[in-house]
Amino acid sequence: MEEDYERAKAKFEELYNAGKALYEDGELYLVDEAAKVGKPWYHSKTVWLNALAFGVVLFQALGLGQEDVALIEAAALPVMNLVLRKITKEPLA
Secondary structure, X not given: OHHHHXXXXXXXXXXXXXXXXXXXXXXXEEOOHHHHXXXXXXXXXXXXXXXXXXXXXXXXXXXXXXXXXXXXXHHHHHHHHHHHHHHOOXXXX
């Protein structure tokens, strides 16, 4: 029994030191690695969509675009963001 305790304690210390386990309020927790890992921001379709939208708005603000398209863009952007949010599988890191 003592041997099992020492083995479990050594394993927990190994996981804790590797950042894979937590000890809070007298409870032991294993850290979900999938929850910690995310994709880089430049792999995000949502970030690129919003960067493109910013570019289009800036283009129009400089007087280089057509003014009547602004309403369509303003209505389409939140819809596209909602679609991308729905299909997103992983968070940003």
